[in-house]
Amino acid sequence: MTVRCLLPEDRVEVLDLLTTCFGSPKEAHLLDSLRDAGDIRLELVWMEGRHLRGDIPSVRHESPTGWQASPLT
Secondary structure, eight states: OEEEEOOGGGHHHHHHHHHHHHSSSHHHHHHHHHHHTTOEEEEEEEEETTEEEEEEEEEEOTTTTTOEEOOOO
16 A cells, blocks of 8 residues: 555546545546645545555635645545
C-alpha cells in the first residue's frame, strides 16, 4: 500500500472509483467541481501496486472559517 498525492492522470480512475462506490457519477463530478474551484487543499490517493483503491481529499469549508474535512473513499 502506498499513499501519495493525486496526479492529473489519476482523475479518471478517481471518477471510476467514486462512480462504482456510489452507483452514480454525481459525487465524482462534485469532487471535480471542488477541485476546479480551488476548494481542495490536498488530495491523496491510496494505491495498491498500480491500482487506485482510495481517494482522500481535504476540502475547505466556508463556515466555520478555516475548517476542512477529509472524507475517505
